[in-house]
Amino acid sequence: MIAYLSTLVVLVSIGVLVGLALNFQWGVAGLVNFGVVGFVALGAYAVALLGPHVGWFAAMLCAAVISAAVSTILAFLSIRLADDYLAIVTIGFGEVVGILLLNEDWLTGGALGIANIPRPFVSLVSAAHYDAVLLGFALALVALTFVTLEILVRSPFGRALRAVREDPIVAGALGKPVLRLRIGAFAVGGAVMGLAGALHAFYLTYIDPGQFTSITTAYAFMAVILGGRGSNTGLLIGAGSIMTLLEATRFLKDALGVVDGAQLAALRLGLVGIGIILLLILRPQGLFAEPRKRVRDFFPDDDVAADRPAAAALSARAWDADSPVPSFQHRESEVSSRESQV
Amino acid sequence: MNVAVPIPALSVRALRAGYPGGGDIVRGISVDLAPETILAVIGPNGSGKSSFVKTLAGLLRSREGSIEVTGKEVTNLSPARRVRAGLAYVPQEANVFRNLTIAENLKLAVEFLRGRSGVGPAQEAEVLAMFPEIARQPKVLAGNLSGGQRQMLAFACALVSNPEVLLLDEPTAGLSPKFVEETMQAVLRVRDAGVTVLLVEQNVAAALRFADEVMVLVAGRKSCHVAPSVLSGADLTDLFFGGASA
């Protein structure tokens, strides 16, 4: 029983961590990252390669740092790009990581992967009780990450990010360093993805490239959309439930003799796809949406008086009531303003 | 005295409209335009002039009220259908296809007007005669034209559909005084050719000089609808800034 629960909790935790990371990058900072799985893989392989040498804890930290560093580089190269293009670049990155992992077998073991990955606290308890330890570890990691991200979101950094997401032009006019903020957000998300990869490695103790597929990215997006972009609490609840549901069905294979393994996998993936579509259509704001704010609301203390004419002029341009209809950007504001009227 | 009343070219009744999720910007406007008239719609910033004309064109869905073009109800028609019903629209900005040549812009303007009478080579020739500069260089990309030339092309494209009513959104915006004069002369010629024109204008002086009738909009409502000669400078100041409504 404990073994089953532990597996479930660990798998859900990994998914939640990735979701929290993407929530920070996309929900809070507005950056589309389709290469999520690449960063998770980086974290897992970092732990696998360094763990035997420096111990699990240091390896886990390295995983976060390495993933954050690579995120920074990628962001630095592409953060100026419009959202569409950033999505394309990150998906390419995910693919390239996969290719590198598969082919650079002198480092990664290629398709065979790496085994014997050290686990946290494994020497402290007997093998019989380890499942409970891992369960506790996973929960602790999630809790710590959640708290840290919540603090970040509520900090000036987080407010600045949300302002940049809402209207980069006005935020820039108010003096916020738009590019640096975005790169920072990407790096933070990357670090958490690295941690998720570490947990994955700890859980399985054996990794290979085949474990890291685009379904991870899809899960993450579904989680963020379900939870309401920007809300960590929403993500926790929403993503938690969906992950639990999906992971629990993984074990149905034995119960449902009528479909085989490949078909069950296809069913699960297909349902994730349908889930994403339905969510976007029916409840784009997720379970716990952020109420719509204006850039000024994020900075009540800033002296905007001096900047007001310029900012106001820019605001007027951005929210021009006489702009042509239908406008592609209106839908989100339509939904949000209805929200704030309720 | 009994006078036979001709069907108004454009008849608007109690029109209400606004952007999705927002309140009414057009707040119950009623107006009739007699055929071959130029009506200038003026008013302070934010009075809803542009939104009014967009509602007439079908780009903004009306919430209440009706719109008729020579007696035909167009209130629930898509913009494409309204063109076929005789209602042409020239937006203020982005009023030509920059990635298409002049010839392609003009061809497009007539290709999808199934059922519209009077459309054809004869009409096109007539229109191009009004805008010789455009006729001269059919292969040039519209994006490479000057602002004034794009304006003329936009006019021409609207006119080749043989409209009954032509809606113009600030046709003289951003034009030099010489072009303002030319544009307004073109509008006069268009009216003389039998088209009814409704134009939104920021340039009140030009509006008063060339229009047959003037309608003042304040805060989404019709403040008054009179001949230009009736309005004095003081009246306008009052109407624009005094918030008075008729």
Added chain:
Amino acid sequence: MVGQLIVDGLATGLLLALPSLALTVVFGILKFPNFAIGATLTLGAYAAWVANTFLQLPLFAAGAVAALVVAAVCVLSDMLVFARLRDAGSIVLLVASMGLSLVLENICRFSFGNATRNFDVAIERPIRWHGLRISHEQLTSAVTVVVCVVLVQLVIYGSPLGRAMRATADNPTLAAVRGVERETIVRITWVLAGALLAIAGVLAGLDRAVDPLLGWSYQIPAFAAAILGGLGSPFGAVVGALVIGLAEELSVLVLPTNYRQAVSFAIILVLLLMRTQGLLGAKAVRR
């Protein structure tokens, strides 16, 4: 042998031109990058395979059937998904297309499993020409693609429908007030994209084999090609595809063969960093 690489590169590039065209046309008119391109191609391959294997249709007819099926699926997807998100912004549409990609790919996987399938065609010996080896598949592919591309270019640049499509891409509201019903153009665009992807699926299935991940291997190169040519430019998409095909094949001179996909990615990255308009398209940088 560089000559052979060039032949292979052109063949690859030509095949890539179809999904690249589909992508660019959808982007131009619907204003979002369609991440379901690969999965749609896979669907086309399977549809043709079913027609070829179970209905005993020759490949040409099977391809036609596939084109009809996929066109219908694309229109249906538009009605059910994209139409409801029409003005929701390109990111929402992009994520929705990713969801659709999952659905389409896994319908194929559920129905046919992961095993590779092959078309029922006679095996023929390659043609030898001046020391170069050209397979019959490559030739069929090339001819089919050239015919498709020429037809599409003629339609887009020389017909009223093409003008209407370009106008809608340029300015949909203006197109509306000039008599062009946007929704009609949108549906036609999906039919075109679906047909192109189905044909590409058949050709890809000929070239490799049919399995659920067939289309995915074309997704990134197709994006690279479309971006290279400028997203939204049909002519550019074809040119971009040829360049990417050649680059991928020629890259084996300097890189291990497994890194071909990385070539496309590297090209995308370099392009977007340096010359954000591609060859003939709109700017990609946000302010």
